[in-house]
Amino acid sequence: MKNLILILFIVIGSACYSQNVNYNKIIMPNNSKDTLDFVEKLIQLAWKNYPINEVNRLNREVAKKEVTLAKKSWGNNLQINLNANEATINSGIFAPYQPGSANQFFPRYNAGVLLNIGTLISTPTRVKIAKDELKIADANINSAKLAIRAEVISRYQEYITAIEILKLRIKASDEASIIHLLVTKKFKKGETDLEEYNKSFLTFNNAQEGRVNAENMVSITKARLEELIGLKLEDISNSKIEDIKSFDKKGDTIITANGLKYIVIEPGFGEKPKNGQTVKIYYTGKLLNGKEFESNTKDPSPFKFILGTKMVIAGWDEGIPLMREGEKGKLIIPARLAYGKAGIKQQINPDNYLIPPDNLYSVPPDTPVVFDIELVDIK
Numbered sequence: 001m002k003n004l005i006l007i008l009f010i011v012i013g014s015a016c017y018s019q020n021v022n023y024n025k026i027i028m029p030n031n032s033k034d035t036l037d038f039v040e041k042l043i044q045l046a047w048k049n050y051p052i053n054e055v056n057r058l059n060r061e062v063a064k065k066e067v068t069l070a071k072k073s074w075g076n077n078l079q080i081n082l083n084a085n086e087a088t089i090n091s092g093i094f095a096p097y098q099p100g101s102a103n104q105f106f107p108r109y110n111a112g113v114l115l116n117i118g119t120l121i122s123t124p125t126r127v128k129i130a131k132d133e134l135k136i137a138d139a140n141i142n143s144a145k146l147a148i149r150a151e152v153i154s155r156y157q158e159y160i161t162a163i164e165i166l167k168l169r170i171k172a173s174d175e176a177s178i179i180h181l182l183v184t185k186k187f188k189k190g191e192t193d194l195e196e197y198n199k200s201f202l203t204f205n206n207a208q209e210g211r212v213n214a215e216n217m218v219s220i221t222k223a224r225l226e227e228l229i230g231l232k233l234e235d236i237s238n239s240k241i242e243d244i245k246s247f248d249k250k251g252d253t254i255i256t257a258n259g260l261k262y263i264v265i266e267p268g269f270g271e272k273p274k275n276g277q278t279v280k281i282y283y284t285g286k287l288l289n290g291k292e293f294e295s296n297t298k299d300p301s302p303f304k305f306i307l308g309t310k311m312v313i314a315g316w317d318e319g320i321p322l323m324r325e326g327e328k329g330k331l332i333i334p335a336r337l338a339y340g341k342a343g344i345k346q347q348i349n350p351d352n353y354l355i356p357p358d359n360l361y362s363v364p365p366d367t368p369v370v371f372d373i374e375l376v377d378i379k
Contacts, residue, residue, distance in 0.1 A: 041236065042229050043152045049230030053144055060137035067130040152228055159221040166214040166269045169207070170326035174376050176200075176207035182300045218269070254322055260315055261332040262322045265372070270325025273378045275308025279320060280377040285363075286370045293344065293362040293369075302376045313338050316371075323375045331371045338369045 047053055183200040186192040226232055252264040273279050280302040285294040296303050305311040307320060315333030323329050335341075344363040363369060 039153060039156055042156060042225070043149050045229040045231060045236070046148050046152045047145065050148065050228055053148070057141070060134070060141060063130070063134040063137040067127065067134055069130070071127055148228070152225070155221065155225040155228060159218070159225050162214065162217040162221045163269055166211070166218050167326070169211040169214040170269060173204075173207040173211040174326065176204040178301060178376075180204040181298075185300055256318060256322075258318060258337060259334045260319050260337055262319050263330040263332075264327065265330055266328040268324035268327025268375060270327075270375075271378060272324055273307050273321055273375070275317075275321070276306065278304055278306050278379040279375060280304040280379075281320070282374040282376060284372045286372070287363065288368060288370060302374075304377075315369075319371075320373065320375065323373070325375055325378050328372070328374045331373060332368065333371065334368050335366045339363050339365075339367070341365045343367060 180200045180203070183192060183197055187194070187197040222233065229236075250264055250267060252267075254262045256262075281304075282297050282299075282302050283295065284292060284297055286292050305316075308317050310317065313333070315331060315337035318337065319331040319333065343361045343365040346360045346362045
């Protein structure tokens with residue numbers, strides 16, 4: 001029984017040891033019918049576009065040609081000579097085959113074959129060396145496949161990790177900003193001392209520095225990944241923005257079918273809000289001429305509302321879902337999505353909300369407006 005178990009272990013071990021890597025699947029071919037996930041697509045692009053891989057391919061082609069030359073090199077060892085006997089054709093000296101002439105004993109033409117035995121024997125060895133060089137070229141290609149796959153996966157994970165860290169830094173920065181605003185307000189009222197103010201200011205600065213460093217790391221890791229694949233992540237065909245976790249860039253602009261325009265000021269790296277979720281924002285409303293009519297940026301806490309429930313103007317319900325958590329952007333909203341024909345009348349006295357004359361408006365009727373918005377939080 002023990003011997004049977006031992007034999008089974010040997011057989012199983014031998015089977016495992018004999019398994020070879022299928023290098024044809026390390027990099028999926030371009031004509032593969034399999035549906036590739038995004039990482040496999042990146043690996044495929046890196047293999048196609050990274051310059052050192054072309055060097056390996058050319059080395060293999062050279063090795064293949066060397067094998068062909070070595071196989072045909074046996075012909076180099078064979079020499080064939082054909083000579084005419086001058087004495088047999090020069091009748092001016094001796095008549096051909098004249099009795100007593102030496103020409104009777106020598107043929108008119110001489111043919112000979114010279115075979116270099118030494119080099120002929122060495123030809124099979126040269127063929128074997130050429131084949132070994134081809135195997136080395138194949139091994140280099142297989143090694144490059146493994147290296148490219150490992151490097152793409154590594155750099156992709158670094159990129160994803162940098163994004164996740166940035167998300168945390170954005171939240172920490174936003175929280176530090178809110179706390180510092182509260183402490184600043186208390187300090188101005190004399191409700192706290194300078195030490196607490198300086199402490200909150202230092203915390204806020206550190207959080208901002210951490211956010212800047214995290215944003216820089218996202219840019220660096222993204223560039224390192226793009227170096228391998230030879231393309232920008234955004235330019236990869238048939239890839240969804242969520243698949244690559246690539247986010248809006250400063251200056252990106254979206255214009256909706258309703259004429260609302262959104263411009264990214266500072267990219268965010270969180271999720272996009274959906275209808276029914278509670279969002280928290282800081283905002284500043286302006287007319288197109290730059291005149292400010294409303295803002296909450298000096299408030300200790302952001303304004304919150306439930307998205308898609310008509311608690312706010314239609315331009316916010318339509319525009320804020322275009323933003324990501326932590327993002328700052330500009331919404332340019334047509335009048336029909338803002339305050340329409342009613343506009344916003346000025347308040348003569350904010351304490352008693354007296355209605356001013358019809359010609360006094362902070363936002364005149366049928367006037368488009370601009371909102372600078374920071375999406376602080378999504379719940």
